[in-house]
Amino acid sequence: MDQRTGTLSRRGFLTAAMGAAAIPLLAGCSSPVSAGLFGAQLSPETLVYWNLFGGGDGTRMEAMEAGYRKIYGANSLQATTFAWGNPYYTKVTLATVGNRPPDVAVAHLTRAKPLWDGGLLEQITEADLASVGLSSADFNQRPWQAQATDGKNIAVPLDTHPLVMFFNSDVCKKAGLLDSAGHLVPLDDMDTFEAALAAISKVTGGAAMTIANVGGETATPWRVFWTFYNQHKDATPFLSDNGARLTVDEDIFLEVNDRLQKWVKQGWVNKALDYATAESYLFTGKAGLYLEGEWEITTAQSVKGFEFGMVPLPTLYDTPASQADSHTFILPRKNRSDEQRLQAMKFIKAMLDQSMIWAKGGHVPAYLPVADSAEYKALQPQSQYASAAEHAVYDDAAWYGGSGSTFEGIVGAQLGLIQQLASTPKQAMAAIKTQLRVYLNTPSPL
Amino acid sequence: MTTTTLIVPPRGRSRYAAHPRARRDTRSAWLFIAPFGVFYLAFLLGPTIYMFVMSFFNTSTVRTGLGSFAGFANYAEMLTRSDFWSSLWHTLQFTIYTTPPLVIIAFVFAVLTNRMRHAQWFYRLAFFLPFILPSATISLIWVFIFTPSTGLWALAQEALGMTPGSGVLSSPNTAMIGIAIATLWWTLGFNYVLYLAGLQEIPRDLYEAAAVDGATPWQQIWSITVPMLSRTTTLVLLLQIIASLKIFDQVYLMTGGGPGISTQVSLQLITGTAFTDNRVGAASAASVLLFIVIIVIAVVRQIADRAAARKEF
Numbered sequence: 001m002d003q004r005t006g007t008l009s010r011r012g013f014l015t016a017a018m019g020a021a022a023i024p025l026l027a028g029c030s031s032p033v034s035a036g037l038f039g040a041q042l043s044p045e046t047l048v049y050w051n052l053f054g055g056g057d058g059t060r061m062e063a064m065e066a067g068y069r070k071i072y073g074a075n076s077l078q079a080t081t082f083a084w085g086n087p088y089y090t091k092v093t094l095a096t097v098g099n100r101p102p103d104v105a106v107a108h109l110t111r112a113k114p115l116w117d118g119g120l121l122e123q124i125t126e127a128d129l130a131s132v133g134l135s136s137a138d139f140n141q142r143p144w145q146a147q148a149t150d151g152k153n154i155a156v157p158l159d160t161h162p163l164v165m166f167f168n169s170d171v172c173k174k175a176g177l178l179d180s181a182g183h184l185v186p187l188d189d190m191d192t193f194e195a196a197l198a199a200i201s202k203v204t205g206g207a208a209m210t211i212a213n214v215g216g217e218t219a220t221p222w223r224v225f226w227t228f229y230n231q232h233k234d235a236t237p238f239l240s241d242n243g244a245r246l247t248v249d250e251d252i253f254l255e256v257n258d259r260l261q262k263w264v265k266q267g268w269v270n271k272a273l274d275y276a277t278a279e280s281y282l283f284t285g286k287a288g289l290y291l292e293g294e295w296e297i298t299t300a301q302s303v304k305g306f307e308f309g310m311v312p313l314p315t316l317y318d319t320p321a322s323q324a325d326s327h328t329f330i331l332p333r334k335n336r337s338d339e340q341r342l343q344a345m346k347f348i349k350a351m352l353d354q355s356m357i358w359a360k361g362g363h364v365p366a367y368l369p370v371a372d373s374a375e376y377k378a379l380q381p382q383s384q385y386a387s388a389a390e391h392a393v394y395d396d397a398a399w400y401g402g403s404g405s406t407f408e409g410i411v412g413a414q415l416g417l418i419q420q421l422a423s424t425p426k427q428a429m430a431a432i433k434t435q436l437r438v439y440l441n442t443p444s445p446l
Numbered sequence: 447m448t449t450t451t452l453i454v455p456p457r458g459r460s461r462y463a464a465h466p467r468a469r470r471d472t473r474s475a476w477l478f479i480a481p482f483g484v485f486y487l488a489f490l491l492g493p494t495i496y497m498f499v500m501s502f503f504n505t506s507t508v509r510t511g512l513g514s515f516a517g518f519a520n521y522a523e524m525l526t527r528s529d530f531w532s533s534l535w536h537t538l539q540f541t542i543y544t545t546p547p548l549v550i551i552a553f554v555f556a557v558l559t560n561r562m563r564h565a566q567w568f569y570r571l572a573f574f575l576p577f578i579l580p581s582a583t584i585s586l587i588w589v590f591i592f593t594p595s596t597g598l599w600a601l602a603q604e605a606l607g608m609t610p611g612s613g614v615l616s617s618p619n620t621a622m623i624g625i626a627i628a629t630l631w632w633t634l635g636f637n638y639v640l641y642l643a644g645l646q647e648i649p650r651d652l653y654e655a656a657a658v659d660g661a662t663p664w665q666q667i668w669s670i671t672v673p674m675l676s677r678t679t680t681l682v683l684l685l686q687i688i689a690s691l692k693i694f695d696q697v698y699l700m701t702g703g704g705p706g707i708s709t710q711v712s713l714q715l716i717t718g719t720a721f722t723d724n725r726v727g728a729a730s731a732a733s734v735l736l737f738i739v740i741i742v743i744a745v746v747r748q749i750a751d752r753a754a755a756r757k758e759f
Contacts, residue, residue: 090721097508118508118724215616216704400723413706438527445506445513445724 044340047347049079051106052088056298060361064354068347077347085404089115092332096120101332104344109147109326110395110402112155117242117399118446122331124153131342132349140366142392143326149397155328156348158355159363160389162324163223164294165314169307171288175199183384187314197268200288208268209289210281213419215274218412219404223323224291225415227313228256230321230393239407242444243398246436250429257418257425264419272420282308294362294385310381312388324392325403326366364389399444410435497730505727507720513727520731529707530732533715534739536622540697540711541690543626548686549679552634556641557671570642577635585699588628589615618708621701625709629696633689637682644678645671680751687747691740712736 053061058081065079080102082088089111095101097120107115115121129135136144136153143157172178177185177196187193200208212220229235232252240247263269270278270287282290283303290296291313300308313322329348336344355370359379364386365371377383401407414432417423423431501520503512524530559569576584591598594613603609614624648671656666694713697703703710712732720729 086718086722093507093724094721118506120508406722438523442523442725442728443504445504445727446508 043075045073046075046078047104047343048102049077049104049347050088050092050102051079051081052084053081053106054084055295056361057295060357063357064351067354067357068350071350072346086406093118093120096332096334099334101334103331103334103336103340104347105330105332106158107155107328107330108403109143109155109157109328110397111405112147112328112330113149113397114399114402114446115330115332116149116154117444120333121154122333122336124156124331126153128341128345129153129156132345134345134349134352138368140364140368140371140389142390143328143366146326146392146394147328155330156352157326157328157366158351159358159366160324160326160392161293161295161363162312162322162385162388162392163227163291164310164312164322164385164388166282166290166292166296166300167309167311168282168285168288168290169309171200171203171285174203175288177288182309184309184311188316189314190316193314193316194263194268197263197266197289201266201268204286204288206267207270207281207287209263209291210270210273210278210287211291211419212273212275212278213270213416214272217275218409218416220275220278220292220412221415221419222408222412223293224260225256226323226393226395227321228259228316229253230323231315231317231319232256233318237396238411239396239398239401243396243400243407244440244443246433246440253429254425257415257428261418261421261425264421269419294364294382294388297362297382308381310385312385312391320391321393322388322391323395324389325394326392327363398439399446400439406439407436497733500727501730501734503727504725505730507724507726516727520728521735523728524732524735529710530712530715530735532707533710533712534736536709537691537693537712537736539622540626540629540693541687543623544629544690545683545686547630548634548637549682551630552637552682553641553675553679555634556638556645557667559638559642560645570639573638574635576632579632581632581695582699584628584632585696588624588631589700592624615701616705618705621705621709625696625700628700629690629693632696637686640678640682641675644675648674684744684747687743688740691736691743 049065051061061081062079065077068077082091089107092101092105092107092115096115101120112121126135134156139157140160143160147153147155147157167177167184169178169182172184173182175196176199177187179185187196197208211224226238229238229249229252232249232255234249235252236247236249238248239245260269264271270281273281279290279292279296279299281287283300283306294310297310300306312320315321329351331341331344352367352370355365355367356373356375359365359370359376359382362382364382365376370376371386376386395401395403395405395408398407411432414423414428414435418425418428500512502516502518503514504516504520505511505513555569555573559566559573562569592614594600594616597613599614614620652670652674653666656670661669692713693711694717697709697711698714698717701709703714713736716729716732716736719732720726
């Protein structure tokens, strides 16, 4: 029944076409397609680097990447920026599980620990550090010791970014809180601080200090709470055993939150402001003080004619403390040759060497040759609050914890409700317990 | 007499199979279906079976293998989690908001387009065009439209003399409605095209006969168009309900499940549990529960449909 007509049948044509289409797939070993299909490396001399920096941080990171390309060539680096928070860490996790991780990635110190627990990171040995002329002693010991997990180095810290207090010079001057040099007078005990709040409130005719607490903002209420909580000498960890036990000291929790609620009721602290508005209150003189991470320096400096300063948060209880995290470099688990390992370390070293660019964005450098340099010490107002990094308090290690995590989301939302006077500290504590129940009772999947 | 037996149609497959040409045709048919079959097994049936298995284990994203046996613990956890129930409700809420308008408006527009004498192509294009856009694009467009105080929506509100609020997507009461409106604009074209195809199947003689008998256009629609399109409606309704129950991308891109978790839908909870919490086992249990809900809804709808059909005849 096959009638040979001599012409190409439709089926024959299709078969031939499919065969023809397969040839380039198999032939070109260095093509992007085969790289995707067979896992071949696109070009071995290019280092793949992932980060999560947007805004001012993103611009500065791009400048540092350009610095690396200047040394190692235009094709030496493929840098990709992803959306901040859980989506970023999900991508790092899945790429590593799927054996296609970047050569180097950025991680918050508190998020590097769950990645390590999941077996997704490679240890960074003293030999690795030495290969590019680094050693443990080159780093601020606070982040350095915080990253060490199970006795191993899992991440190289680039910075520490503590919660700090911004002040509007004009408003604070009118409130009589500036010395002759234009520095904020020390406000290091509760009575002094509350008197200052009252004085500023008189000047502004409204809020004295702003804290972002609505519009999906859960990180700031958490940072503020965790700072004051840890200023108590009896403060216990919020979570213990990698997130299996809730060990927060409820008396201190209530004390700190009662205090915050009192400030809101007095009209000293805003009841409900989103991130951008809380900040604009400081810029426009509607408030004298503003609590946020030091990275907001870029925004503050971009406001024309705005005079401000930044200081560590005043010690209102027993001991200085500031909630903080660190941006670190991690080596995701993958098969690397010694050469690739060295290449990754060279990249990290090049980034550390450019810490000064990073420091201008507000972050306190972790790399001591830069942090101790005269140039950094002359940087204003950065050097004014650099000591906050010495009292950095990181979030407790938990498989669902860390910056921008599920834990911060749950607890921060309740702390925000306290500041909005929508919830009492006791009710918030009860809600936190209920919502964390699933996570406390679930063994770590990592 | 005996001739009648000759016109009895051949019964069963055996007679076809006996024919050598038919057998060869069957074989090549299987061959042509095979690529699809392989993909179906590898990427749909296989993972589905794996999902059922995983739902009974503490499977982790970062560990190989199934992990320790959990029994029904994952199911128990999901069934006692308030955010699981709220996400299920938000999924149903979205389905309720989108299904009736997507069926009714698509029908109305199709009937109107079908009556157009000129430039029908333009309406077909205009209504179908949004459907070819990716969800990321429609989400961006509608987030712009819903931007508080400066968006198109706020401008329209101002023009109507209303005071624009904090924005449709920033209030827990209206965020889901905003997502439903964007979805309506986006996916209407698909149902519309199905209806238009159905309309063109209806013989014109029916309308002519009805017109001769003095039926008004309304009566024609009610007594000819609607019943003749009942099969299309069945299809559209089923496809629409299932599509709406699988809602994910618009919510993820437009509100991220917020404010709070007020628009978090089931698939988002599942994604979060699987990839943020790294608990694929627990996420599988949630997936199985959603799967059951979808099947129950499909079966109930099918039974209702059968009952309605039986009443007609």
